Amino acid sequence: MDLGKAHLGRLPNGVKDLFGEAAARQVWAERTLEATFAGWGYSNVVTPTIEYYDNLALGVDSQVRGMTYRFFDREGHTLALRPDITVQIARLVGTKLFGEPLPLRLCYIANVFRYGELQSGQQREFTQAGLELIGVDTAEADAEVVTMSVVAFQALGLREFQVSLGQMAFFRALVAMGPLGPVGLARIQEAVNSKNLPALRQILREEGLNGEAGRALEALPSLCGGREVLAQARRLSPNQAAHIALDRLARVYDLLAVYGVADRVILDLGEVPGMDYYTGITFKGYARGLGFPLLSGGRYDDLISRFGTALPAVGFGLEVERCLFALGETGRPLSLPPHLVVGGVWGAPVLALVQELREKGLRVEMDVLGREERALAAYARERGARGTLISDGDGRLALVEPSGRRAITRETLLAEAMTWQS
Amino acid sequence: MAIMTIALPKGRLLEPSVNLFRGLGYRCALGEGSRRLIGEEPTGDTRFILAKAEDIPVYVEYGAADMGIAGQDIVRESGRDVYEPLALGFGHCRLVVAGPAGLKGRDFRLASGLRIATKYQRLARDYFLSQGISVEIVRLYGSIELAPKVGLADLLVDVVETGRTLRENGLVVLQEIMPCQAALIVNRASHKLRLAQVSQLVAAIRRNIPVEG
CATH class of the missing domain: 3.40.190.10 (Periplasmic binding protein-like II)
Structure with missing residues (x-):
């Protein structure tokens, strides 16, 4: 049988090797996000790549279930490659971590697998970076996580992005007013999600939803914008649950202003994703020119209980490759040149200085080729370094910059180098 | 502010689409026997592109166009994830x-x-x-x-x-x-990132539709 040979040396559709600049960008993005999450007190969790399918199926919607890679173990159990990390964290917390002091702040950067169409930088194996704030149901928790989504985009250097913020509890309060079956509900949800007003009107007529709830549902696609949206929605609210949902959203929006990120957030009550998952606020991140969200998240208070312990939670997952794709589109250079290239004759004192620079956050490259000063300075220029440091082996240092060459002391270099970081 | 790109479909919906935008004061210099696929407005803030009708939802989903006009049959068939705020009352x-x-x-x-x-x-x-x-x-x-x-x-x-x-x-x-009839479709990100511009245009188009279906 020669069939196998046709694949030799090739990769299946949907996975890829990364090398050179692309690998550097990927690793840089992951590290940047990890450091950002850590700075807000989130600790890493690492979950397994394969799990029993039944576990995973408890916490992903039917669309994702349909895209899950499945196979069998030797005992005949169905296993799956994880299509999502949040469900794994729900399992981990629901079965193991529920006794820890609350709230839990957990984050992850991990590859997930979905058998789907390849689009906009997303392969069938792709990387999600996300976090979950578990054990509290407060506006403060919601606001922290939404803020983190903005902070994550900013850390990656994305400039043209918006986070749209919705409130699933408001939608739930509206649809609870009508005698809706699951099919009618799904049709309404789809029409609202695509802001398809003509279709929405027709469905509401067909489903007999013509009262207050119907009017509010019909307005959902246009309830999109700044703070004024809250007042508009309040006038349309038919019941107490809807008012409570809006109160929460208003409080979150106020806190986002305190965090200084409100200008990055658009209120959109017409974003109503994942009925079987989200219970409160939901949000999505978009970058200019890309129709697919780079990030999605929200409050999911019923998920962890499916694994044993009831705990409220809010979180998001960010699609790393899509963000890199969007960054490429906006033309921001991602390569990280060294700040300094160091060569000449060097020993332990120079290495100690280099280490000190590195600890201050500078990227320093040691010459390991024994290059002449002129060749090394040319290399440093090509790499985009700020300068080349030459040690003569007798404790004297010289800094070669595009502007010229000068002798420099250890102290002056340390002080100057601090101004190089952008 | 980056230029707004609007995709119009070749074929039977082109003429009414061009008329729609001309009614709003755009020059919309596309088609009409010429082979030009891109026509920029003299104001420089908007351009129209001409694409195969079946491809319009793809252009819009990917953000190559901020919005476009396509038949509802084509939007449904494509299964693309776009906003569809208006039925345009032509191309029935x-x-x-x-x-x-x-x-x-x-x-x-x-x-x-x-x-x-x-x-x-x-x-x-x-x-x-x-x-x-x-x-x-x-x-x-x-x-x-x-x-x-x-x-x-x-x-x-x-x-x-x-x-x-x-x-x-x-x-x-x-x-x-x-x-089916012609529909206006909008890219999800464009809707968020240029909300004011997009809602203004959608409202202007809505006012020019004789009877909304």
């Missing part, structure tokens, strides 16, 4: 099942192995599946009416405006799947 047609007059009134649930010629694979499959009828879809790119005449398929699924082409080929409409 119906997506139908058609076949030889002799099949009128037949219950297709009793037929086995029906072959359907269409360019609407997804919509045709979903329509028959929703009635519990399993069919074989034959994907064709044009002259669908030919398929039942030469034995390539039993039935066809296609859009009809007047039904003249069907009649001339001895075929009749057997069932209506859905009425």
Whole structure:
């Protein structure tokens, strides 16, 4: 049988090797996000790549279930490659971590697998970076996580992005007013999600939803914008649950202003994703020119209980490759040149200085080729370094910059180098 | 502010689409015998691009265009994730099942192995599946009416405006799947990132539609 040979040396559709600049960008993005999450007190969790399918199926919607890679173990159990990390964290917390002091702040950067169409930088194996704030149901928790989504985009250097913020509890309060079956509900949800007003009107007529709830549902696609949206929605609210949902959203929006990120957030009550998952606020991140969200998240208070312990939670997952794709589109250079290239004759004192620079956050490259000063300075220029440091082996240092060459002391270099970081 | 890109479809929807935007004061210098695929407005803030009708939802989903005009049949068939805020009140047609007059009134649930010629694979499959009828879809790119005449398929699924082409080929409409018209579709990110600009344009277009469907 020669069939196998046709694949030799090739990769299946949907996975890829990364090398050179692309690998550097990927690793840089992951590290940047990890450091950002850590700075807000989130600790890493690492979950397994394969799990029993039944576990995973408890916490992903039917669309994702349909895209899950499945196979069998030797005992005949169905296993799956994880299509999502949040469900794994729900399992981990629901079965193991529920006794820890609350709230839990957990984050992850991990590859997930979905058998789907390849689009906009997303392969069938792709990387999600996300976090979950578990054990509290407060506006403060919601606001922290939404803020983190903005902070994550900013850390990656994305400039043209918006986070749209919705409130699933408001939608739930509206649809609870009508005698809706699951099919009618799904049709309404789809029409609202695509802001398809003509279709929405027709469905509401067909489903007999013509009262207050119907009017509010019909307005959902246009309830999109700044703070004024809250007042508009309040006038349309038919019941107490809807008012409570809006109160929460208003409080979150106020806190986002305190965090200084409100200008990055658009209120959109017409974003109503994942009925079987989200219970409160939901949000999505978009970058200019890309129709697919780079990030999605929200409050999911019923998920962890499916694994044993009831705990409220809010979180998001960010699609790393899509963000890199969007960054490429906006033309921001991602390569990280060294700040300094160091060569000449060097020993332990120079290495100690280099280490000190590195600890201050500078990227320093040691010459390991024994290059002449002129060749090394040319290399440093090509790499985009700020300068080349030459040690003569007798404790004297010289800094070669595009502007010229000068002798420099250890102290002056340390002080100057601090101004190089952008 | 980056330029706003609006994608218009080649074919029967082009003329009414161009008229719609000219009615709003755009020059919309596209098509009309010329081969230009991109026409920038003198103001420099908007440009129109001309694409194959079936490709419009792709341009808009990917953000190559901020918004576009496409038939509802094409938007549904594409399954692309875009906003669809307006039905535009022109380009009315119906997506139908058609076949030889002799099949009128037949219950297709009793037929086995029906072959359907269409360019609407997804919509045709979903329509028959929703009635519990399993069919074989034959994907064709044009002259669908030919398929039942030469034995390539039993039935066809296609859009009809007047039904003249069907009649001339001895075929009749057997069932209506859905009425269609032209729709405005909007990229999800554009809607968020240039909300004011997009809502203004959508509102202006809405005012120019005679009767919203």
